[in-house]
Amino acid sequence: MTPQVKICGLTQPRQARDCADLGADAIGLVFFPKSPRNVTVEQARTIVAALPPTVAAVGVFVNASFDVVMERVIRCGLSMAQLHGRETPDLALRLLNEGVGVIKALFVDGTPGLNDAAAYRADAFLVECAKGPLPGGNAMVWDWGAARDFGTRHPLVLAGGLTPYNVADAIGAALPAAVDASSGLEASPGHKDLDKVARMLAAIRKTGKAYAGRRLTPVFRPRGEDFDG
Structure with a gap:
């Protein structure tokens, strides 16, 4: 009984597969040109094709249109869309109606805030602060x-500033259903340090006692079948 884990900002198929083999429940692919972790459609297709079907492939979007999100979902084999900007509740609902899992980002110090959750239908809400130059933690x-x-x-996905060394404290403080980490696991932007990934997953596996008496419901939708790219 421990939180699920999403490793975000992957840019290489082998590293994505390695993260999955280490125990990640979801892999995040960033479709935002201003991000140093931005991937092309072809990069994303190759990464998703390398993943086992039990792992969710999550596309991260910032104020993208319905058509753009769906094009990436279809062409890249994504199982979920993470809406990380000021997307409308209508967009989230349209995606859900197309069978796409939705994670909506909310911000403790920004917009949309935690009080806006009631307006959205989503599989889960990713919560972080909003104090940096780019969308994200x-x-x-x-x-x-x-x-x-x-x-x-x-359903809470906790994000922002998570590393192998503080993730247990963060989990104890918030008791999330899942955690999301990116830069805290990197050797450089878009390139994961697999030793850090392994250390974080090991730390998370030791947090079960914090959930005594609680029930955790999975929030990530696995792809369910192989995607051949």
């Missing part, structure tokens, strides 16, 4: 406990 540690009450009412 920007490697910034914040008061993870500020999301704990939210997580009692909504």
